[in-house]
Amino acid sequence: MSHLLEIRDLKVTFGGLDALSGLNFHVDEGEIVSVIGPNGAGKTTFFNAISGLVEATEGDILFEDESVLGLEPHQVTGLGIARTFQNVRLFPNMTILENVMVSQHCRTRQLVFGALMQTRAFKREEREIRERAEAALGFFGSRLVGYRLEQAAFMLSYANRRRLEIARAMATQPRLILLDEPVAGMNPMETAELTGLIGRLRSEWGFTIVMIEHDMRVVRDVSDRVVVLDHGVPIAHGSYDEVSSNPEVIEAYLGRPLESRA
């Protein structure tokens, strides 16, 4: 049976340092999978390798049975993989609406001619882009729509920036969304809300989700499976309960107990 995303023996090396090695892993349509691990474990590198920002040294990444290795980032997005960034990277001086409109670039066609002649096709496409953008923003309630649409993105609060980034990824019309620490920096209430929204991303929008997260309550609440990385090597794999009781995982996070070190 074929998987939506399949990682085979993935290895990423930065000048002699193995940021990732021997990663085997797959995601099926409609799953929510979390990737966890201590800092520097290679989680973000894993995302970068999938989205084409970092080149894989060995192994293969298959999306719907086709290799995405060697593709430009925009081609990967075109195939249907969208992502957010750990350190929120919006287009700060574009309006909120524009941020979400621009990410539909690879799903739209109009070029110079349509814009200059204001053809019917151009106007229709602009209208559709706007509708889709508003739909994605509306997913987060009222806080990103209305008067906010025309505000510059930098004026948003931190939590709203994270939400806008997710909306921007949604607007690329992906099948798989990679969320890099979606709740980092949010307060407990905001976290709880976003946890619910991640669930709805799957149930209402039909996205498959791979998520890097440090907040174990979020991981527990939404993920079907959990993969644990440490020093670039996968050390555990399974449901949250299996993984959280795995001694190796506890060791990676907390260190070895004192008596066994002697």
Next chain:
Amino acid sequence: MSATMNAPISGSSTAPALFDLDWRRIGTWGGLCALALILVSLIGMPVGLDRRMIIEGRLSLGYLALLWIPLLFGYVVSKRVVLEGVETPDPGARDVLAGFCTGVLSGLGPVLLILGIDNFNLREPLVNWGPPLLEQLTFGRGTGFGIVAWFGIGAVLGLLGSALHVLPKDVRRVISFVIYGLLSISVLEAVISDLSEGFGLESLTDDMYARRGGLTVKSSIILAVVIGVLPILTKGRLKGATNHYKELQGEERKRASMMLFSGVAGLCIVLPLFLGKIVNELLANVGLFLLLALGLNIVVGLAGILDLGYVAFFAVGGYTTSVLTSAESPFFAPELHFGFALIIVIIMAGLTGLVIGAPVIRMRGDYLAIVTLGFGEIIRLLFMSDWLKPYFGGAQGITNVPPVDLGFAVVTGIDPRSVFYLVLVFCTLAIYVSWRLQGSRLGRAWMAIREDEQVAEAMGINTVNAKLMAFVVGAMMAALSGAVLAAKVGSVFPNSFMILVSIIILVVVIVGGMGNIAGVLVGSFVLIGVLGGPRQPGLLQEFQSYKLLIYGALLVFMMLQRPEGLVPSARRSQELHQEEFLQDAWLKGEDHDTEEAAAAAAAGGSEGTGEQA
């Protein structure tokens, strides 16, 4: 409210004594001002500009070049930085005293210069060190008078400059209106007398301007009164009108915009008919550079590609037109009509854009700027080279480019009005293209690339293609400008396409306001119209030799004080003053808290679905 409450408290408890001044600050600014006066004197401005009169017999441009300096420094030294949360005492006598001291100190500059010129001979390295400057500085009345006069002038100007802070706002408005008004009427002398001639009102301007140039004393007093009354009459009207325009919606807005547009268009078409040759020539030059600046605005302002070799496309346009239309093109002379040539020019520009762009576009930031700088020079050197001399005529260029025969009219350099109309058509086209592209899918992609190229790529934008498109569109506009230039001048030479052209256009775009069509328009008129282009004289022809200095000074000043340009796009000024905007938003109490609370309440329910899923 709080300001009125704070003022008396700070006045009573912390009011400093009158002479408790920040002497260090005064010393620094006064010294700088003295140095500035010496510098301006020694580069020859006072003597060189003395022939251009502002007010007949009283004030020449030469003296004005000196006198504005103490005024500005007086203003600056007493300017207070108002910090949030720190009490700032109201401006008062202390500030005026500070301005006065700065002014006196600045008088030291010319005084030292007078004494120096009188006693030593430094003519060898300093060309302007000599009797004409001494004569100018001492007002032709001897050293002693000059020394006393400069301390006095400095003191008065410093006092006036700092007094601007103390005066009520309305008075300040009137004063600035009078000063700017008189200055612009005097600077625009050529345009105004040209216009009045066109309308048959010579008698009016004959009275207004003296025979040797400059306003007459009588007319300047009358004008000052008239202009001074204006701000009192129009107070708040203009702002009200623009606000009203902004609030209009839908159909009404459309109608108002149409009226505004047709008004401007009508003016552009009718006005040149009443203008003379010189002013029309000037307008044609402004148009040529506006066309260039609009193209560069797309490349730099929208897509964020700092292209310093932009002149290359200007050259390609000029040379392609010349080769295709001139009978004296050395190698290949099909002598096409301008219209046909134009099609090929645009295609050539697009191709050159692709050829230069393809290798360059993969670089970022500084590297890209340096590489484009190189390409700009390479193109000029190629046209200049002996190697390509059989094709492009080397340093002699291509001459005898025929005028544009449109059937009903002939566009030729001898008739600048016709050139202006041709340029007007192209500029309108370029403005339309810029405007439409800005609001399209491509324009958004350009902006995203300017903001964060890597993220733009990750969001599905083919950045290489989008950047190439920006390069090509910009190149086409520059080439159109080059084509008109060739037809206007009737010849092309490699030296018309110096690197300086790129720099000046970039300054036009930056000073006007990057990424903003209106800004580019204003920038072209102010810089090219008043100061002049790289080879084209502007309204202040006397500035010709100081043009680059002024361009440079202006660029530095704008970058420090007003990086968003003369006419900022709303977005750009937000970007450059992010912190203030955020603070304003915070002060306004954007209701984050209530929103978040509501959201959290909603989340309580949705968390359950998350768990089930």
